[in-house]
Amino acid sequence: MKTEFFKPATLSEALALLDKYQEKAVIVNGGTDIVIKITQREVNPEAIIYIQGIAELKEIKEVNGDLVLGGAVTYTEVENSSLCKKYDGLIQAVSEIGSPPIRNMATPAGNIANAAPAADCNVMLLALKAEVVLASSGGERSANIQDIFAGPFKTVIKPNELIKEIRIPQLTANTHTSFIKMTRRKAQDIARVSVGVSLTTEGSVCRDIKIALGAINKFPVRAYTLEEAMIGKEVERGVAEIKEIFPPEATPRKSYKRLVTNVIIERAIRKAYRKAAAGGEHVG
Amino acid sequence: MAKNISFYLNGEKIEIQVDEKDLLVDVIRNRIGLKGTKKGCTNGDCGVCTVLLDGEPIRSCITLACMIDGKEIMTIEGLGNAENVHPIQQAFVEEGAIQCGFCTPGMILTTKALLDKKAKPTTGEIKRALSGNFCRCAGYSKILKAVKTASRNLA
Ligand SMILES: Cc1cc2nc3c(=O)[nH]c(=O)nc-3n(C[C@H](O)[C@H](O)[C@H](O)COP(=O)(O)OP(=O)(O)OC[C@H]3O[C@@H](n4cnc5c(N)ncnc54)[C@H](O)[C@@H]3O)c2cc1C
Numbered sequence: 235m236k237t238e239f240f241k242p243a244t245l246s247e248a249l250a251l252l253d254k255y256q257e258k259a260v261i262v263n264g265g266t267d268i269v270i271k272i273t274q275r276e277v278n279p280e281a282i283i284y285i286q287g288i289a290e291l292k293e294i295k296e297v298n299g300d301l302v303l304g305g306a307v308t309y310t311e312v313e314n315s316s317l318c319k320k321y322d323g324l325i326q327a328v329s330e331i332g333s334p335p336i337r338n339m340a341t342p343a344g345n346i347a348n349a350a351p352a353a354d355c356n357v358m359l360l361a362l363k364a365e366v367v368l369a370s371s372g373g374e375r376s377a378n379i380q381d382i383f384a385g386p387f388k389t390v391i392k393p394n395e396l397i398k399e400i401r402i403p404q405l406t407a408n409t410h411t412s413f414i415k416m417t418r419r420k421a422q423d424i425a426r427v428s429v430g431v432s433l434t435t436e437g438s439v440c441r442d443i444k445i446a447l448g449a450i451n452k453f454p455v456r457a458y459t460l461e462e463a464m465i466g467k468e469v470e471r472g473v474a475e476i477k478e479i480f481p482p483e484a485t486p487r488k489s490y491k492r493l494v495t496n497v498i499i500e501r502a503i504r505k506a507y508r509k510a511a512a513g514g515e516h517v518g
Numbered sequence: 519m520a521k522n523i524s525f526y527l528n529g530e531k532i533e534i535q536v537d538e539k540d541l542l543v544d545v546i547r548n549r550i551g552l553k554g555t556k557k558g559c560t561n562g563d564c565g566v567c568t569v570l571l572d573g574e575p576i577r578s579c580i581t582l583a584c585m586i587d588g589k590e591i592m593t594i595e596g597l598g599n600a601e602n603v604h605p606i607q608q609a610f611v612e613e614g615a616i617q618c619g620f621c622t623p624g625m626i627l628t629t630k631a632l633l634d635k636k637a638k639p640t641t642g643e644i645k646r647a648l649s650g651n652f653c654r655c656a657g658y659s660k661i662l663k664a665v666k667t668a669s670r671n672l673a
Contacts, residue, residue: 237538
C-alpha cells in the first residue's frame with residue numbers, strides 16, 4: 235500500500251490532512267515510538283503527517299500564569315526553557331527520559347498520545363493537573379490529562395485530533411514538585427515504578443498534595459487515598475502514616491512493586507518537601 | 519511511492535529519492551554508501567547509529583529519512599578521516615578507547631556535540647551525554663579518559 239509523507243507548515247494544514255485521512259493517517263512527532271511501528275508495519279498509514287515543521291506547535295509560553303507547551307516541543311526544549319525551570323518535578327521527569335539523543339527528538343505530546351503505562355512525563359503531568367488541548371478541523375476541546383487515557387497504549391484522542399498544547403496550571407504559593415522513577419539502570423531504562431508529587435505546604439503542614447503513580451496500572455493514576463490522608467497534617471506525620479497504606483488505586487501485577495511503591499512515594503514527597511523547607515516562600 | 523528530499527550530509531548537498539518509510543540509517547549506509555554509521559539494536563537504544571542533526575545527536579535508526587529533509591546531517595565521515603584525523607578521533611586512538619570499534623562513531627559524534635557546547639565538561643556531564651551510547655566491550659573508563667583528553671587537546 236502506498237504511503238504519503240506530509241510535512242505541513244501550519245496547524246490548519248495538518249488538521250485538514252487529518253480530516254481527509256482520518257484513521258489512515260499517522261502523526262509523527264519525534265518519531266521515537268511510532269517510527270519503529272511504521273517500519274515494522276505494525277501500523278500501515280496512507281499518510282504520515284510529520285508535525286515538527288509547524289512553528290506554532292514549537293512554542294513554550296506562559297499564558298495567564300499557566301505554562302503552555304506546544305504539541306511539538308521536545309524534552310530537550312523543556313529542559314532548556316527558563317519558563318519550565320520552576321516546575322522541578324517536570325524537569326526531573328523529562329531529563330531522565332531515554333538519553334540526550336532521544337530527548338532531542340521525543341516530545342511530551344508523543345508521550346501522552348502513545349499512552350504507555352510507564353510513560354514518565356505523563357505521570358508528572360498528572361501530578362501537575364495538566365490539561366491537554368486537542369485541535370481538529372472542527373475546533374478545539376480540552377481534557378484533563380487523567381481523562382485522556384483509556385487503557386495501555388489507548389487514549390480518547392480521536393483520529394482527526396491533534397494535541398495542540400499541554401497546559402500546566404500555575405503553581406500556587408508554597409507548592410513544590412518532584413519526580414522519582416525506580417529503574418534498573420540510571421539511563422535509558424523503563425520505569426518499574428514512578429511517582430510524581432505536587433506538594434503545597436504552610437510551614438510544616440501539608441495543605442494540598444497530588445501523588446501520581448506510573449508503571450503500576452494500565453495508565454498513570456492518582457493515589458487519592460494517600461493524598462487525603464496527608465492533607466491538613468504535619469508533612470512528617472502524614473508521611474509516617476501513609477508509609478503503611480498501600481494505595482488502593484494501584485493494582486500492580488508484579489508483587490515486588492507492592493514492596494517498593496510506598497518507598498518511592500515517601501522519597502518523592504520528601505524531595506518536594508526539602509525544596510519547600512529550603513525555598514521558604516519560593517513558588518515552584 | 520517515493521519522495522525527493524534534499525539535505526546536507528557532511529557539508530555536501532544531497533538530493534535523493536527515498537521511500538516514505540526508509541530509515542535515515544539505511545539511506546546513509548545503503549544508498550549513499552557511508553558505512554561509518556552503524557546499525558545495531560534498531561530500537562534507538564544502543565547509540566551506534568548516532569548522527570548529528572543540526573549539531574545535535576539523534577538516532578538514525580528510528581528517524582525516517584523524510585524527517586530530515588532540508589536539514590544538516592553529520593556522520594563520522596564528516597568529522598575526519600585517515601589523512602585528517604580530528605582531535606576527538608586522535609584522543610580515542612591515543613587513549614586506547616577503541617576495542618571492537620562498533621560503538622566508536624556514535625561515541626565520537628556524541629562527544630563532538632558535547633564539546634561544541636561545553637569545552638570543559640565535568641565527568642558527570644560526560645557520563646550523562648554518553649549515557650545512551652553502549653560499549654559492549656565495556657571500555658567505558660578509557661572512553662571517559664579519551665573525552666577528557668579531547669577536551670584538553672581542543673582547548
Ligand atoms: C531508546 C528509547 C528510550 C526511551 N526512554 C523513555 C523513558 O525513559 N521514558 C518514557 O516515558 N519514554 C521513553 N521512550 C519512549 C518515547 O521516547 C516517549 O514516549 C516519547 O515521549 C514519544 O514522543 P515522540 O514525539 O517521539 O512520539 P512519536 O513517536 O512521534 O509519536 C508517538 C504517538 O503519539 C502520536 N502523537 C505524537 N504527537 C502527537 C500530537 N501532537 N497529537 C496527537 N498525536 C500525537 C503519534 O501519532 C504516535 O501514535 C523511549 C524511547 C526510546 C526509543
